Amino acid sequence: MxxxxxxxxxxxxxxxxxxxxxxxxxxxxxxxxxxxxxxxxxxxxxxxxxxxxxxxxxxxxxxxxxxxxxxxxxxxxxxxxxxxxxxxxxxxxxxxxxxxxxxxxxxxxxxxALPEIPGLQKAWGTSALHCPYCHGWEVRDQQIAILGVSEMSTHQALLFRQLSDTITYVNHAPKSLTAENRALLAAVGIEVVDAQVTDIAVSDDGQVQSLALNNGSTLGAQAVVVASxxxxxxxxxxxxxxxxxxxxxxxxxxxxxxxxxxxxxxxxxxxxxxxxxxxxxxxxxxxxxxxxxxxxxxxxxxxxxxxxx
Incomplete structure:
Protein backbone atom coordinates (compact mmCIF):
# COMPACT_ATOMS: atom_id res chain seq x y z
CA MET A 1 0.00 0.00 0.00
CA ALA A 113 -30.61 21.42 -1.30
CA LEU A 114 -33.14 23.52 -3.23
CA PRO A 115 -36.87 23.92 -2.65
CA GLU A 116 -38.83 21.46 -4.78
CA ILE A 117 -40.21 23.94 -7.28
CA PRO A 118 -40.46 22.82 -10.93
CA GLY A 119 -37.94 24.66 -13.09
CA LEU A 120 -35.69 25.82 -10.26
CA GLN A 121 -33.02 23.17 -10.69
CA LYS A 122 -32.92 23.79 -14.45
CA ALA A 123 -32.12 27.45 -13.89
CA TRP A 124 -29.71 26.87 -10.98
CA GLY A 125 -26.31 28.41 -11.61
CA THR A 126 -27.50 30.32 -14.69
CA SER A 127 -30.37 32.61 -13.69
CA ALA A 128 -31.33 31.03 -10.36
CA LEU A 129 -28.77 32.42 -7.94
CA HIS A 130 -27.95 32.64 -4.25
CA CYS A 131 -24.97 34.99 -3.86
CA PRO A 132 -24.98 38.69 -4.80
CA TYR A 133 -21.19 38.79 -4.77
CA CYS A 134 -20.74 35.77 -7.02
CA HIS A 135 -23.31 36.59 -9.71
CA GLY A 136 -25.17 39.74 -8.69
CA TRP A 137 -23.39 42.07 -11.11
CA GLU A 138 -24.49 39.88 -14.02
CA VAL A 139 -28.19 40.44 -13.18
CA ARG A 140 -27.95 44.13 -12.30
CA ASP A 141 -30.99 46.19 -13.33
CA GLN A 142 -32.97 43.05 -14.16
CA GLN A 143 -36.33 41.92 -12.80
CA ILE A 144 -35.31 39.80 -9.83
CA ALA A 145 -37.62 37.61 -7.78
CA ILE A 146 -36.51 36.65 -4.29
CA LEU A 147 -37.93 33.33 -3.13
CA GLY A 148 -38.77 33.78 0.53
CA VAL A 149 -37.90 30.33 1.84
CA SER A 150 -35.77 30.93 4.96
CA GLU A 151 -34.54 33.53 7.40
CA MET A 152 -31.71 34.26 4.95
CA SER A 153 -34.14 35.42 2.25
CA THR A 154 -34.66 38.93 3.64
CA HIS A 155 -30.89 39.37 3.81
CA GLN A 156 -30.61 38.32 0.17
CA ALA A 157 -33.37 40.70 -0.87
CA LEU A 158 -31.67 43.66 0.78
CA LEU A 159 -28.34 42.84 -0.86
CA PHE A 160 -29.81 42.39 -4.34
CA ARG A 161 -31.74 45.65 -3.91
CA GLN A 162 -28.35 47.34 -4.21
CA LEU A 163 -28.11 45.92 -7.74
CA SER A 164 -31.59 46.47 -9.11
CA ASP A 165 -34.63 48.69 -8.54
CA THR A 166 -36.96 45.90 -9.64
CA ILE A 167 -37.00 43.42 -6.77
CA THR A 168 -40.01 41.37 -5.71
CA TYR A 169 -40.07 39.22 -2.58
CA VAL A 170 -42.32 36.17 -3.06
CA ASN A 171 -43.36 35.00 0.41
CA HIS A 172 -43.16 31.31 -0.46
CA ALA A 173 -42.70 30.13 3.15
CA PRO A 174 -44.71 32.67 5.18
CA LYS A 175 -43.26 31.69 8.56
CA SER A 176 -39.80 32.78 7.41
CA LEU A 177 -40.83 36.43 7.06
CA THR A 178 -41.19 38.26 10.35
CA ALA A 179 -43.07 41.53 10.77
CA GLU A 180 -39.77 43.29 11.37
CA ASN A 181 -38.28 41.95 8.14
CA ARG A 182 -41.43 42.80 6.19
CA ALA A 183 -41.04 46.38 7.43
CA LEU A 184 -37.39 46.42 6.33
CA LEU A 185 -38.33 45.30 2.84
CA ALA A 186 -41.01 47.97 2.61
CA ALA A 187 -38.57 50.62 3.79
CA VAL A 188 -36.25 50.01 0.82
CA GLY A 189 -39.07 49.69 -1.69
CA ILE A 190 -39.24 45.91 -2.11
CA GLU A 191 -42.72 44.63 -2.88
CA VAL A 192 -43.85 41.51 -0.99
CA VAL A 193 -46.18 39.10 -2.78
CA ASP A 194 -47.92 36.75 -0.35
CA ALA A 195 -48.13 33.64 -2.52
CA GLN A 196 -46.28 30.42 -3.21
CA VAL A 197 -44.41 29.60 -6.42
CA THR A 198 -45.89 26.59 -8.19
CA ASP A 199 -43.70 26.62 -11.31
CA ILE A 200 -40.81 28.55 -12.87
CA ALA A 201 -40.77 28.92 -16.64
CA VAL A 202 -37.20 28.45 -17.86
CA SER A 203 -35.78 28.49 -21.38
CA ASP A 204 -33.65 25.65 -22.72
CA ASP A 205 -30.50 27.60 -21.91
CA GLY A 206 -31.48 28.07 -18.25
CA GLN A 207 -32.92 31.57 -18.45
CA VAL A 208 -35.79 32.31 -16.06
CA GLN A 209 -38.81 33.83 -17.82
CA SER A 210 -41.63 33.94 -15.26
CA LEU A 211 -43.00 32.48 -12.02
CA ALA A 212 -46.43 30.91 -11.69
CA LEU A 213 -48.03 31.59 -8.29
CA ASN A 214 -50.69 29.67 -6.39
CA ASN A 215 -53.01 32.67 -6.45
CA GLY A 216 -53.37 32.22 -10.19
CA SER A 217 -51.11 35.10 -11.20
CA THR A 218 -47.83 35.13 -13.09
CA LEU A 219 -44.81 37.17 -12.07
CA GLY A 220 -42.34 38.23 -14.74
CA ALA A 221 -38.71 37.72 -13.79
CA GLN A 222 -35.32 37.49 -15.42
CA ALA A 223 -33.56 36.06 -12.36
CA VAL A 224 -34.56 34.16 -9.24
CA VAL A 225 -32.68 34.35 -5.95
CA VAL A 226 -33.05 31.47 -3.52
CA ALA A 227 -31.33 30.46 -0.30
CA SER A 228 -30.32 26.83 -0.68
Whole structure:
Protein backbone atom coordinates (compact mmCIF):
# COMPACT_ATOMS: atom_id res chain seq x y z
CA MET A 1 0.00 0.00 0.00
CA UNK A 2 1.53 3.31 -1.07
CA UNK A 3 1.99 5.82 1.71
CA UNK A 4 1.74 9.61 1.48
CA UNK A 5 2.50 12.45 3.83
CA UNK A 6 -0.97 13.80 3.11
CA UNK A 7 -3.96 12.77 1.09
CA UNK A 8 -6.36 15.47 0.01
CA UNK A 9 -9.94 14.49 -0.67
CA UNK A 10 -11.38 16.89 -3.21
CA UNK A 11 -9.65 18.64 -6.09
CA UNK A 12 -11.40 22.00 -6.04
CA UNK A 13 -9.78 25.32 -5.25
CA UNK A 14 -9.24 24.56 -1.56
CA UNK A 15 -7.88 21.09 -2.20
CA UNK A 16 -5.51 22.20 -4.95
CA UNK A 17 -4.22 25.11 -2.88
CA UNK A 18 -3.54 22.77 0.03
CA UNK A 19 -1.77 20.33 -2.26
CA UNK A 20 0.49 23.03 -3.68
CA UNK A 21 1.41 24.35 -0.23
CA UNK A 22 2.39 20.86 0.87
CA UNK A 23 4.24 19.97 -2.32
CA UNK A 24 6.24 23.19 -2.14
CA UNK A 25 7.47 21.91 1.22
CA UNK A 26 8.57 18.70 -0.54
CA UNK A 27 5.73 16.59 0.84
CA UNK A 28 4.43 13.53 -0.95
CA UNK A 29 0.82 14.39 -1.74
CA UNK A 30 -2.11 12.62 -3.38
CA UNK A 31 -5.34 14.36 -4.41
CA UNK A 32 -8.35 12.09 -4.83
CA UNK A 33 -11.19 13.75 -6.71
CA UNK A 34 -14.50 12.67 -8.24
CA UNK A 35 -14.55 15.55 -10.71
CA UNK A 36 -17.89 17.09 -9.70
CA UNK A 37 -17.22 20.67 -8.56
CA UNK A 38 -20.14 22.60 -7.06
CA UNK A 39 -19.79 25.41 -9.59
CA UNK A 40 -19.69 23.09 -12.61
CA UNK A 41 -22.94 24.60 -13.93
CA UNK A 42 -21.56 28.15 -13.80
CA UNK A 43 -20.05 29.65 -16.93
CA UNK A 44 -17.88 32.15 -15.08
CA UNK A 45 -16.14 32.58 -11.73
CA UNK A 46 -15.95 36.01 -10.14
CA UNK A 47 -13.96 37.73 -7.41
CA UNK A 48 -10.89 35.77 -8.49
CA UNK A 49 -8.11 38.34 -8.44
CA UNK A 50 -6.34 38.46 -11.80
CA UNK A 51 -8.80 35.99 -13.34
CA UNK A 52 -12.14 37.83 -13.22
CA UNK A 53 -14.80 35.97 -15.19
CA UNK A 54 -12.65 32.90 -15.80
CA UNK A 55 -14.34 29.59 -16.47
CA UNK A 56 -14.43 27.55 -13.24
CA UNK A 57 -13.22 24.55 -15.22
CA UNK A 58 -10.30 26.52 -16.65
CA UNK A 59 -9.35 27.77 -13.20
CA UNK A 60 -9.17 24.21 -11.87
CA UNK A 61 -7.25 23.13 -14.94
CA UNK A 62 -4.64 25.79 -14.23
CA UNK A 63 -4.48 24.78 -10.58
CA UNK A 64 -4.01 21.11 -11.41
CA UNK A 65 -1.20 21.96 -13.80
CA UNK A 66 0.56 23.98 -11.10
CA UNK A 67 0.14 21.19 -8.57
CA UNK A 68 1.43 18.61 -11.05
CA UNK A 69 4.52 20.73 -11.68
CA UNK A 70 5.33 20.43 -7.97
CA UNK A 71 4.92 16.66 -8.01
CA UNK A 72 1.39 16.29 -6.67
CA UNK A 73 -0.24 13.02 -7.73
CA UNK A 74 -3.90 12.69 -8.72
CA UNK A 75 -6.44 9.90 -8.67
CA UNK A 76 -9.92 10.18 -10.17
CA UNK A 77 -12.07 7.98 -7.98
CA UNK A 78 -14.92 7.85 -5.51
CA UNK A 79 -13.73 7.07 -2.00
CA UNK A 80 -15.55 4.18 -0.37
CA UNK A 81 -14.13 4.62 3.12
CA UNK A 82 -11.72 6.57 5.28
CA UNK A 83 -10.44 4.85 8.41
CA UNK A 84 -7.59 5.00 10.89
CA UNK A 85 -6.25 7.55 13.32
CA UNK A 86 -3.39 9.94 13.93
CA UNK A 87 -1.45 7.26 15.83
CA UNK A 88 -1.99 4.42 13.34
CA UNK A 89 -2.19 6.42 10.13
CA UNK A 90 -5.19 6.86 7.86
CA UNK A 91 -6.30 4.51 5.10
CA UNK A 92 -8.38 5.62 2.13
CA UNK A 93 -10.11 2.94 0.11
CA UNK A 94 -11.75 3.04 -3.31
CA UNK A 95 -13.15 0.15 -5.32
CA UNK A 96 -9.76 -0.37 -6.95
CA UNK A 97 -7.12 1.04 -4.63
CA UNK A 98 -5.98 1.74 -1.09
CA UNK A 99 -3.58 4.42 0.11
CA UNK A 100 -2.16 5.35 3.49
CA UNK A 101 -1.49 8.85 4.78
CA UNK A 102 -0.17 10.51 7.91
CA UNK A 103 -2.59 13.43 7.55
CA UNK A 104 -5.89 14.04 5.75
CA UNK A 105 -7.27 17.25 4.27
CA UNK A 106 -10.98 17.16 3.48
CA UNK A 107 -11.94 19.59 0.73
CA UNK A 108 -15.09 17.95 -0.63
CA UNK A 109 -17.26 21.06 -0.55
CA UNK A 110 -20.99 21.07 -0.06
CA UNK A 111 -24.27 20.18 -1.74
CA UNK A 112 -27.14 22.62 -2.27
CA ALA A 113 -30.61 21.42 -1.30
CA LEU A 114 -33.14 23.52 -3.23
CA PRO A 115 -36.87 23.92 -2.65
CA GLU A 116 -38.83 21.46 -4.78
CA ILE A 117 -40.21 23.94 -7.28
CA PRO A 118 -40.46 22.82 -10.93
CA GLY A 119 -37.94 24.66 -13.09
CA LEU A 120 -35.69 25.82 -10.26
CA GLN A 121 -33.02 23.17 -10.69
CA LYS A 122 -32.92 23.79 -14.45
CA ALA A 123 -32.12 27.45 -13.89
CA TRP A 124 -29.71 26.87 -10.98
CA GLY A 125 -26.31 28.41 -11.61
CA THR A 126 -27.50 30.32 -14.69
CA SER A 127 -30.37 32.61 -13.69
CA ALA A 128 -31.33 31.03 -10.36
CA LEU A 129 -28.77 32.42 -7.94
CA HIS A 130 -27.95 32.64 -4.25
CA CYS A 131 -24.97 34.99 -3.86
CA PRO A 132 -24.98 38.69 -4.80
CA TYR A 133 -21.19 38.79 -4.77
CA CYS A 134 -20.74 35.77 -7.02
CA HIS A 135 -23.31 36.59 -9.71
CA GLY A 136 -25.17 39.74 -8.69
CA TRP A 137 -23.39 42.07 -11.11
CA GLU A 138 -24.49 39.88 -14.02
CA VAL A 139 -28.19 40.44 -13.18
CA ARG A 140 -27.95 44.13 -12.30
CA ASP A 141 -30.99 46.19 -13.33
CA GLN A 142 -32.97 43.05 -14.16
CA GLN A 143 -36.33 41.92 -12.80
CA ILE A 144 -35.31 39.80 -9.83
CA ALA A 145 -37.62 37.61 -7.78
CA ILE A 146 -36.51 36.65 -4.29
CA LEU A 147 -37.93 33.33 -3.13
CA GLY A 148 -38.77 33.78 0.53
CA VAL A 149 -37.90 30.33 1.84
CA SER A 150 -35.77 30.93 4.96
CA GLU A 151 -34.54 33.53 7.40
CA MET A 152 -31.71 34.26 4.95
CA SER A 153 -34.14 35.42 2.25
CA THR A 154 -34.66 38.93 3.64
CA HIS A 155 -30.89 39.37 3.81
CA GLN A 156 -30.61 38.32 0.17
CA ALA A 157 -33.37 40.70 -0.87
CA LEU A 158 -31.67 43.66 0.78
CA LEU A 159 -28.34 42.84 -0.86
CA PHE A 160 -29.81 42.39 -4.34
CA ARG A 161 -31.74 45.65 -3.91
CA GLN A 162 -28.35 47.34 -4.21
CA LEU A 163 -28.11 45.92 -7.74
CA SER A 164 -31.59 46.47 -9.11
CA ASP A 165 -34.63 48.69 -8.54
CA THR A 166 -36.96 45.90 -9.64
CA ILE A 167 -37.00 43.42 -6.77
CA THR A 168 -40.01 41.37 -5.71
CA TYR A 169 -40.07 39.22 -2.58
CA VAL A 170 -42.32 36.17 -3.06
CA ASN A 171 -43.36 35.00 0.41
CA HIS A 172 -43.16 31.31 -0.46
CA ALA A 173 -42.70 30.13 3.15
CA PRO A 174 -44.71 32.67 5.18
CA LYS A 175 -43.26 31.69 8.56
CA SER A 176 -39.80 32.78 7.41
CA LEU A 177 -40.83 36.43 7.06
CA THR A 178 -41.19 38.26 10.35
CA ALA A 179 -43.07 41.53 10.77
CA GLU A 180 -39.77 43.29 11.37
CA ASN A 181 -38.28 41.95 8.14
CA ARG A 182 -41.43 42.80 6.19
CA ALA A 183 -41.04 46.38 7.43
CA LEU A 184 -37.39 46.42 6.33
CA LEU A 185 -38.33 45.30 2.84
CA ALA A 186 -41.01 47.97 2.61
CA ALA A 187 -38.57 50.62 3.79
CA VAL A 188 -36.25 50.01 0.82
CA GLY A 189 -39.07 49.69 -1.69
CA ILE A 190 -39.24 45.91 -2.11
CA GLU A 191 -42.72 44.63 -2.88
CA VAL A 192 -43.85 41.51 -0.99
CA VAL A 193 -46.18 39.10 -2.78
CA ASP A 194 -47.92 36.75 -0.35
CA ALA A 195 -48.13 33.64 -2.52
CA GLN A 196 -46.28 30.42 -3.21
CA VAL A 197 -44.41 29.60 -6.42
CA THR A 198 -45.89 26.59 -8.19
CA ASP A 199 -43.70 26.62 -11.31
CA ILE A 200 -40.81 28.55 -12.87
CA ALA A 201 -40.77 28.92 -16.64
CA VAL A 202 -37.20 28.45 -17.86
CA SER A 203 -35.78 28.49 -21.38
CA ASP A 204 -33.65 25.65 -22.72
CA ASP A 205 -30.50 27.60 -21.91
CA GLY A 206 -31.48 28.07 -18.25
CA GLN A 207 -32.92 31.57 -18.45
CA VAL A 208 -35.79 32.31 -16.06
CA GLN A 209 -38.81 33.83 -17.82
CA SER A 210 -41.63 33.94 -15.26
CA LEU A 211 -43.00 32.48 -12.02
CA ALA A 212 -46.43 30.91 -11.69
CA LEU A 213 -48.03 31.59 -8.29
CA ASN A 214 -50.69 29.67 -6.39
CA ASN A 215 -53.01 32.67 -6.45
CA GLY A 216 -53.37 32.22 -10.19
CA SER A 217 -51.11 35.10 -11.20
CA THR A 218 -47.83 35.13 -13.09
CA LEU A 219 -44.81 37.17 -12.07
CA GLY A 220 -42.34 38.23 -14.74
CA ALA A 221 -38.71 37.72 -13.79
CA GLN A 222 -35.32 37.49 -15.42
CA ALA A 223 -33.56 36.06 -12.36
CA VAL A 224 -34.56 34.16 -9.24
CA VAL A 225 -32.68 34.35 -5.95
CA VAL A 226 -33.05 31.47 -3.52
CA ALA A 227 -31.33 30.46 -0.30
CA SER A 228 -30.32 26.83 -0.68
CA UNK A 229 -29.88 24.66 2.37
CA UNK A 230 -26.18 23.89 2.30
CA UNK A 231 -24.92 20.53 3.51
CA UNK A 232 -21.22 19.74 3.83
CA UNK A 233 -20.16 16.63 1.93
CA UNK A 234 -18.88 15.17 5.18
CA UNK A 235 -19.73 11.46 5.23
CA UNK A 236 -16.04 10.52 5.52
CA UNK A 237 -15.60 12.85 8.49
CA UNK A 238 -18.68 11.43 10.20
CA UNK A 239 -17.28 7.94 9.62
CA UNK A 240 -14.24 8.92 11.70
CA UNK A 241 -16.48 9.95 14.57
CA UNK A 242 -16.63 13.65 13.78
CA UNK A 243 -19.68 15.84 14.33
CA UNK A 244 -21.18 18.61 12.21
CA UNK A 245 -22.00 22.14 13.29
CA UNK A 246 -24.97 24.20 12.10
CA UNK A 247 -25.79 27.78 11.26
CA UNK A 248 -28.73 29.34 9.39
CA UNK A 249 -27.19 28.39 6.04
CA UNK A 250 -26.75 24.69 6.84
CA UNK A 251 -24.30 22.08 8.17
CA UNK A 252 -20.50 22.28 8.16
CA UNK A 253 -17.32 20.97 9.82
CA UNK A 254 -15.97 23.25 12.51
CA UNK A 255 -12.23 23.96 12.25
CA UNK A 256 -9.73 26.17 14.03
CA UNK A 257 -7.92 29.04 12.34
CA UNK A 258 -5.47 26.59 10.73
CA UNK A 259 -8.11 24.19 9.43
CA UNK A 260 -7.74 21.47 12.05
CA UNK A 261 -10.93 19.57 12.87
CA UNK A 262 -11.94 17.87 16.12
CA UNK A 263 -10.48 14.60 14.78
CA UNK A 264 -6.68 14.62 15.33
CA UNK A 265 -4.76 14.52 12.07
CA UNK A 266 -7.75 15.53 9.95
CA UNK A 267 -8.06 19.01 8.45
CA UNK A 268 -10.80 20.62 6.38
CA UNK A 269 -10.88 23.62 4.06
CA UNK A 270 -13.24 25.34 1.65
CA UNK A 271 -17.02 25.07 1.64
CA UNK A 272 -16.98 21.92 3.74
CA UNK A 273 -15.90 24.08 6.69
CA UNK A 274 -17.14 27.52 5.59
CA UNK A 275 -20.50 27.48 3.82
CA UNK A 276 -20.08 31.06 2.64
CA UNK A 277 -16.54 30.75 1.32
CA UNK A 278 -16.06 32.11 -2.18
CA UNK A 279 -13.19 30.94 -4.36
CA UNK A 280 -10.61 33.32 -2.92
CA UNK A 281 -11.40 32.45 0.66
CA UNK A 282 -11.53 28.71 -0.08
CA UNK A 283 -8.15 28.95 -1.78
CA UNK A 284 -6.64 30.79 1.17
CA UNK A 285 -8.07 28.25 3.61
CA UNK A 286 -6.57 25.42 1.57
CA UNK A 287 -3.15 27.07 1.62
CA UNK A 288 -3.40 27.63 5.37
CA UNK A 289 -4.41 24.02 6.02
CA UNK A 290 -1.60 22.73 3.82
CA UNK A 291 0.90 24.87 5.72
CA UNK A 292 -0.50 23.68 9.05
CA UNK A 293 -0.23 20.03 8.03
CA UNK A 294 3.40 20.51 6.98
CA UNK A 295 4.22 22.28 10.26
CA UNK A 296 2.49 19.49 12.19
CA UNK A 297 4.55 16.85 10.41
CA UNK A 298 7.78 18.80 10.92
CA UNK A 299 7.19 19.09 14.65
CA UNK A 300 6.23 15.42 14.98
CA UNK A 301 9.42 14.35 13.17
CA UNK A 302 11.60 16.62 15.31
CA UNK A 303 10.11 15.27 18.53
CA UNK A 304 10.68 11.68 17.42
CA UNK A 305 14.32 12.41 16.63
CA UNK A 306 14.76 14.09 19.99
CA UNK A 307 13.25 11.09 21.78
CA UNK A 308 15.77 8.76 20.12
CA UNK A 309 18.78 10.70 21.45
Missing amino acids: EKYDAIIVGGGNAGLAGAIALARSRRKVLVVDEGNPRNAVSAHAHNVLGHEGISPHKLLELGRAEATDYGVEFASARIESLSGSLEEGFIISTQASQWQAERILLATGLSD QMKANASLFLGLGGDLSQNPMGEFISVNEMGATSVPGVYAAGNISNLGAMIGLATAAGTMAGAAINADLVMESAKKKLARK
